[in-house]
Structures are given as structure tokens and as C-alpha cells.
Amino acid sequence: MTFSEEIKAQAVTLGFDACGICRATDSGEEERYMQWLRDHCHGDMGYLERNIEKRLDPRLLVEGARSVISVALNYYPHRTLPAGVPQFAFYAYGRDYHQVVREKLHLLFDWIRQRCPAVTGRSFSDSAPVLERFWAAQAGLGFIGKNTLLILPGKGSFFFLGELIIDLELDYDQPVTQHCGSCRRCLDACPTRALDMPYRLNARQCISYQTIENRGTIDPAIVPLLSNNVYGCDICQKVCPWNHCSRPHTTPDFTPSEAFLSLDLAQLTAMDEERWRNLFRHSAVKRSRFTGLKRNAEAISKTRNK
Numbered sequence: 001m002t003f004s005e006e007i008k009a010q011a012v013t014l015g016f017d018a019c020g021i022c023r024a025t026d027s028g029e030e031e032r033y034m035q036w037l038r039d040h041c042h043g044d045m046g047y048l049e050r051n052i053e054k055r056l057d058p059r060l061l062v063e064g065a066r067s068v069i070s071v072a073l074n075y076y077p078h079r080t081l082p083a084g085v086p087q088f089a090f091y092a093y094g095r096d097y098h099q100v101v102r103e104k105l106h107l108l109f110d111w112i113r114q115r116c117p118a119v120t121g122r123s124f125s126d127s128a129p130v131l132e133r134f135w136a137a138q139a140g141l142g143f144i145g146k147n148t149l150l151i152l153p154g155k156g157s158f159f160f161l162g163e164l165i166i167d168l169e170l171d172y173d174q175p176v177t178q179h180c181g182s183c184r185r186c187l188d189a190c191p192t193r194a195l196d197m198p199y200r201l202n203a204r205q206c207i208s209y210q211t212i213e214n215r216g217t218i219d220p221a222i223v224p225l226l227s228n229n230v231y232g233c234d235i236c237q238k239v240c241p242w243n244h245c246s247r248p249h250t251t252p253d254f255t256p257s258e259a260f261l262s263l264d265l266a267q268l269t270a271m272d273e274e275r276w277r278n279l280f281r282h283s284a285v286k287r288s289r290f291t292g293l294k295r296n297a298e299a300i301s302k303t304r305n306k
């Protein structure tokens with residue numbers, strides 16, 4: 001077994017569902033990325049306008065970078081919120097994925113350094129300017145679908161991604177050749193037409209952006225289209241035929257509490273800050289803040305009263 005194969009096997013031993021490796025190089029994504037910014041598809045996410053060179057080329061982010069080790073971790077839930085109650089995106093059901101993925105990546109990096117003590121690098125999980133889906137596709141984990149998400153053939157798209165960018169030359173995987181074909185279910189199902197063309201998301205129109213990243217009021221044109229989503233939105237994943245093969249995760253940290261699974265609209269609209277903190281202290285839901293979640297619940301309440 002080569003060292004690259006050993007790294008991938010160790011990633012699976014640590015609980016990751018997939019691992020691939022590609023060369024750290026210029027992504028070649030500049031033109032597409034800059035056009036997306038010019039079209040203001042990033043809304044008020046100003047951080048996407050910063051560190052653009054580092055985002056496009058990991059060698060500028062991590063000194064001496066030679067390889068990107070990309071990992072995926074399944075978060076598809078065993079049990080879901082009942083259909084009638086306000087919905088949270090599946091990724092937000094359990095413990096904050098930033099911490100879970102990072103902890104596993106640290107273990108993988110420690111394992112590599114036990115064998116190659118001179119190796120340097122950094123680990124990331126949605127925590128720095130890294131084109132995660134692009135590198136995952138380059139590393140052969142899957143392909144980017146028209147819904148802009150990474151799809152792992154035979155496994156679906158309900159996966160967190162993470163990367164180790166290191167200064168060691170390794171053996172590199174090939175990108176996969178599967179793709180969406182003539183399907184356009186995600187584009188047709190998106191209630192807000194946020195997928196304004198295949199492979200492009202206009203975040204300003206997206207329910208995920210409006211309910212999580214937006215710090216102001218929700219665009220009044222989006223409110224009637226929230227489709228009962230109080231935090232994030234999984235519609236363009238749920239309709240994707242590649243997700244027919246989704247299987248529940250095997251990471252205990254992602255199992256939601258009974259209190260979370262019993263949440264309904266009445267509880268959400270009546271929730272005070274202390275209960276919010278107790279429920280979501282270790283959850284990615286913190287990102288929308290207490291005021292954001294209340295705003296979202298009230299918006300859903302309004303759509304029901306009409």
C-alpha cells in the first residue's frame with residue numbers, strides 16, 4: 001500500500017466516509033468566481049470578497065502547499081423533524097460540524113505526522129477561504145451538481161467536507177466523470193429560483209442565505225416562499241435523484257436531542273434566549289443568532305396566518 005492509500009484508509013478508520021487527494025495548484029476558477037461576485041450573488045457575505053487570491057490558489061493560503069487531502073463526512077439523519085413543523089436543514093441537527101470535522105482532521109494530521117514528522121500544513125472545514133467543493137471534485141470524491149453541491153456517486157450530497165492542505169507530494173486521484181445529465185429537478189423545485197442557471201446559486205434569493213446569513217429583515221418577496229424552512233433549506237438536495245441512495249450517518253455527534261426533535265412553531269415563537277442557548281449551544285444553529293431564529297419563526301408564522 002502506498003502512503004497515499006494509507007492516508008485514505010486511515011481517514012475511513014477515523015470515521016470519514018470518503019477521502020481523496022489532489023495537487024494544490026491554481027484552481028483556474030477566477031473568471032467564474034469574479035463574475036459571481038460582480039453579479040452580487042454573494043449578498044452581504046463580505047468575507048467572500050476578501051482573500052480572493054488565497055481562495056483561488058491554496059498555495060497562497062498554506063505556505064509550501066503541495067497536496068489537498070479532501071474528506072467527506074455523512075450527516076444524513078436517522079430521524080427527521082415531523083413534516084408539519086418548521087424545518088431545519090439536516091446539517092444543523094446535531095453538534096456543530098465545524099468542530100466535529102476539525103477534530104477528525106486533527107487526528108488524521110497527527111497520524112500523518114507520526115509517520116512524516118517534517119510535514120507541515122493546515123486543516124479546514126468551512127473555516128477559511130477554500131473552494132471546498134472544487135477540491136473535493138478534483139480529488140475524485142464526487143462531482144458538482146447543477147444545485148452547486150458536491151454529489152458523491154452512490155452516496156448522495158448530504159456530506160460535510162474538510163481539507164488538509166500539506167507540503168508533502170502524494171499520489172493524486174482523478175476527478176469522477178459522472179454528472180447530472182439532462183436532469184434539472186433542483187432548478188425546477190427551488191421555490192425562490194435561487195439556482196438562476198445550472199451550477200450557479202444566487203445566494204440573495206436562497207432560503208439558506210435569508211434564514212442564516214442575512215442579519216437584517218428577510219426579503220419580503222422571499223417570505224411567502226420560505227416553504228416552512230426556519231433554518232436553512234434542503235429542497236434542492238431532497239429532490240436530487242442521487243440522494244435516493246442516502247444512508248443515515250454513523251457519527252454519534254450528529255444525533256439530535258429529543259428536545260430538538262420535538263420543536264414546533266409554538267415553541268419557536270415563544271422561545272426565550274436562555275432556552276435558545278441551552279438548545280443550540282453546541283449546534284451550527286448559533287450562526288443565525290437568537291434574534292435571527294426568532295425572526296425566521298415569526299416569518300413562518302405570518303405565512304401560516306394568511
Ligand code: SF4
Nearest residue numbers: 190206207233235236
Ligand atoms: S437551498 Fe432552497 S432556496 Fe436555496 S437553492 Fe436550494 S432549494 Fe433553492
Ligand code: SF4
Nearest residue numbers: 145146180183186240
Ligand atoms: S437534481 Fe438533477 S440536476 Fe440537480 S444536482 Fe441532482 S442530478 Fe443534478
